[in-house]
Amino acid sequence: xxxxxxxxxxxxxxxxxxxxxxxxxxxxxxxxxxxxxxxxxxxxxxxxxxxxxxxxxxxxxxxxxxxxxxxxxxxxxxxxxxxxxxxxxxxxxxxxxxxxxxxxxxxxxxxxxxxxxxxxxxxxxxxxxxxxxxxxxxxxxxxxxxxxxxxxxxxxxxxxxxxxxxxxxxxxxxxxxxxxxxxxxxxxxxxxxxxxxxx
Ligand SMILES: Cc1cc2nc3c(=O)[nH]c(=O)nc-3n(C[C@H](O)[C@H](O)[C@H](O)COP(=O)(O)O)c2cc1C
Numbered sequence: 001x002x003x004x005x006x007x008x009x010x011x012x013x014x015x016x017x018x019x020x021x022x023x024x025x026x027x028x029x030x031x032x033x034x035x036x037x038x039x040x041x042x043x044x045x046x047x048x049x050x051x052x053x054x055x056x057x058x059x060x061x062x063x064x065x066x067x068x069x070x071x072x073x074x075x076x077x078x079x080x081x082x083x084x085x086x087x088x089x090x091x092x093x094x095x096x097x098x099x100x101x102x103x104x105x106x107x108x109x110x111x112x113x114x115x116x117x118x119x120x121x122x123x124x125x126x127x128x129x130x131x132x133x134x135x136x137x138x139x140x141x142x143x144x145x146x147x148x149x150x151x152x153x154x155x156x157x158x159x160x161x162x163x164x165x166x167x168x169x170x171x172x173x174x175x176x177x178x179x180x181x182x183x184x185x186x187x188x189x190x191x192x193x194x195x196x197x198x199x
Pocket of ligand 1: 010011012013014067146147148149150151170181184185
């Protein structure tokens with residue numbers, strides 16, 4: 001499957017085959033691909049939580065407005081981010097770079113210390129990119145997906161034992177779709193979204 005085809009056929013799926021099982025090798029293939037996505041300063045803020053346990057999935061469904069994807073998808077991932085990753089042995093993010101490049105990057109990363117908003121937003125951007133990679137890679141592997149934020153954030157964070165300096169970017173269901181999605185709901189036109197030079 002080429003990239004354009006994956007982009008054009010990716011849709012958010014509600015109903016997945018609850019009997020299909022994904023293998024650990026497939027999950028690792030997905031995550032390995034996601035880890036090649038871009039991140040600010042190569043910080044790789046993403047932390048992926050695989051909600052595999054059936055009892056946990058049922059509890060999560062209750063906290064997600066009973067959305068069926070939560071229990072029925074073959075794979076339920078939480079795309080989380082370590083918001084403080086820039087402070088945690090940052091040398092490792094630049095260990096293969098020339099010394100002068102690495103030291104400049106480490107110095108520049110320090111600006112996150114001045115803005116909690118920048119620190120948080122950058123982690124969200126990076127984790128979002130990884131989520132898109134996962135959805136496209138899933139298509140290539142014969143799967144469909146649904147990015148989801150329809151859950152009770154605080155309760156889910158507690159259930160997952162989310163560390164205090166982490167956040168959840170998105171929940172992502174991946175599985176075999178049972179039913180074709182409806183036609184795209186109401187796409188804007190190119191003219192409505194594309195500006196030239198200034199707004
Ligand atoms: C941040 C975000 C949160 C979303 N949350 C949910 C959700 O909780 N449940 C759901 O069924 N779809 C959810 N979606 C999917 C959107 O409804 C979907 O992407 C949109 O309607 C466009 O449809 P498409 O993805 O099929 O192109 C979410 C998408 C995003 C980006």
